Amino acid sequence: MIPRRAEIARMHAELCSGISDPNRIAILYALSERPSNVTYLTTRLRLPQSTVSRHLRILRNSGLVRFERRGREVIYELSDERIIQALELLRDVLNERISTHSRLLEQISSPAKEAS
Amino acid sequence: MIPRRAEIARMHAELCSGISDPNRIAILYALSERPSNVTYLTTRLRLPQSTVSRHLRILRNSGLVRFERRGREVIYELSDERIIQALELLRDVLNERISTHSRLLEQISSPAKEAS
DNA sequence: ACAACGTATCCGGAAATGCGGATACGTACA
DNA sequence: TGTACGTATCCGCATTTCCGGATACGTTGT
Numbered sequence: 001m002i003p004r005r006a007e008i009a010r011m012h013a014e015l016c017s018g019i020s021d022p023n024r025i026a027i028l029y030a031l032s033e034r035p036s037n038v039t040y041l042t043t044r045l046r047l048p049q050s051t052v053s054r055h056l057r058i059l060r061n062s063g064l065v066r067f068e069r070r071g072r073e074v075i076y077e078l079s080d081e082r083i084i085q086a087l088e089l090l091r092d093v094l095n096e097r098i099s100t101h102s103r104l105l106e107q108i109s110s111p112a113k114e115a116s
Numbered sequence: 117m118i119p120r121r122a123e124i125a126r127m128h129a130e131l132c133s134g135i136s137d138p139n140r141i142a143i144l145y146a147l148s149e150r151p152s153n154v155t156y157l158t159t160r161l162r163l164p165q166s167t168v169s170r171h172l173r174i175l176r177n178s179g180l181v182r183f184e185r186r187g188r189e190v191i192y193e194l195s196d197e198r199i200i201q202a203l204e205l206l207r208d209v210l211n212e213r214i215s216t217h218s219r220l221l222e223q224i225s226s227p228a229k230e231a232s
Numbered sequence: 233a234c235a236a237c238g239t240a241t242c243c244g245g246a247a248a249t250g251c252g253g254a255t256a257c258g259t260a261c262a
Numbered sequence: 263t264g265t266a267c268g269t270a271t272c273c274g275c276a277t278t279t280c281c282g283g284a285t286a287c288g289t290t291g292t
Contacts, residue, residue, distance in 0.1 A: 008210070009138045015206050017136035021250080022129040038269055048252050053270055055250095063213055072259045072268050080209045086202040090131050093196045094124070097179060137280085154239055164282050169240055171280095188238050188289045 018062035019087060023047060024055050031065060032084045035077035134178035135203060139163060140171050147181060148200045151193035 019025060026045050030036060038056065042049045056076055059065040066079045078084065135141060142161050146152060154172065158165045172192055175181040182195045194200065 008214070009141065011210055011214075012203075012207055013136060013138040013141055015210055016132070016141065016203070020129060020133035020136035022125045023250090025125060025129055025132065039267095049269075050252055050254090050271080051250085054252095057270080058249095063210070069259090072266095074269065082205045082209050086205040087128075087132070089198045089202040089205070091128055093198050094127055094131055094179075098124075098127075139280090155237095165239075166241080166282055166284090167280085170282095173240080174279095185289090188236095190239065 014062050015064065018059055018064045019083070021055070023051065024059060025087065027052070027055055027059065028064065028078065028083060028087065031076060031078045032081075035075050037070075037073040037075050039073070041076075130178050131180070134175055134180045135199070137171070137174075139167065140175060141203065143168070143171055143175065144180065144194065144199060144203065147192060147194045148197075151191050153186075153189040153191050155189075157192075 019028065023045070027041060030041060030044060036044075038049065038052055041047075041056075042052045045052065056065065056067075059076075060067065064079055064083055065076050067074050067076045069075075135144065139161070143157060146157060146160060152160075154165065154168055157163075157172075158168045161168065172181065172183075175192075176183065180195055180199055181192050183190050183192045185191075
């Protein structure tokens with residue numbers, strides 16, 4: 001019942017692929033602010049309802065979100081805070097690269113006096 | 117020159133999609149042990165050379181790895197340790213879920229005496 | 233200049249993924 | 263039971279992704 005090595009690798013990749021789409025990243029960040037139902041996400045992210053629902057199913061299947069029925073609504077929430085932590089780590093890497101990059105571009109277009 | 121919000125989201129997703137394939141995850145973990153050339157990765161991961169090369173190009177394009185020509189070889193290495201940290205965070209989430217899950221299954225198949 | 237080696241790219245085809253309107257399902261309340 | 267609302271799934275289509283053998287490119291040493 002305990003998955004073998006290759007199986008874990010597959011599941012690991014599946015978990016990662018859950019966060020590999022811009023809309024899903026947006027959904028995850030929205031859910032990190034507060035648990036929400038589908039309609040809220042739909043209006044907040046300005047996406048068709050079917051699109052949101054489809055992405056939520058993917059996030060469910062890869063175990064990134066939990067959900068709970070509440071009357072006619074379904075409330076979704078992040079299944080684990082570390083998911084956002086992982087996203088933040090990667091975003092930091094990205095932001096640093098961007099700011100380094102734009103600083104370099106600035107230096108090219110308007111080189112300041114060099115420090116000796 | 118500084119990318120706008122939506123653009124960053126796209127880049128963020130692109131960075132994430134770099135880690136959303138089992139072979140690429142394997143490559144990243146291998147590189148986290150030590151910088152390597154393509155041939156080494158090919159034999160270590162038992163993948164066709166073209167496959168390794170293709171994945172490395174993807175990893176390059178999303179900025180997850182750096183490379184350097186050394187004679188006829190090309191040495192690849194992780195561009196940032198935080199990439200592995202992010203992978204580890206997600207793997208932890210996965211492992212916990214797996215062990216919880218298999219513990220539950222055990223309890224079903226052979227329920228122990230309940231603690232009062 | 234040529235052979236050997238390491239790497240990157242090309243190519244054609246299979247499989248997966250995203251989209252969003254239309255539709256089906258489930259729940260609540262009259 | 264019927265109507266409204268919230269959500270999930272269906273469907274056809276376009277796009278992307280992955281694969282790996284074949285081939286091209288670049289470097290080294292003779």
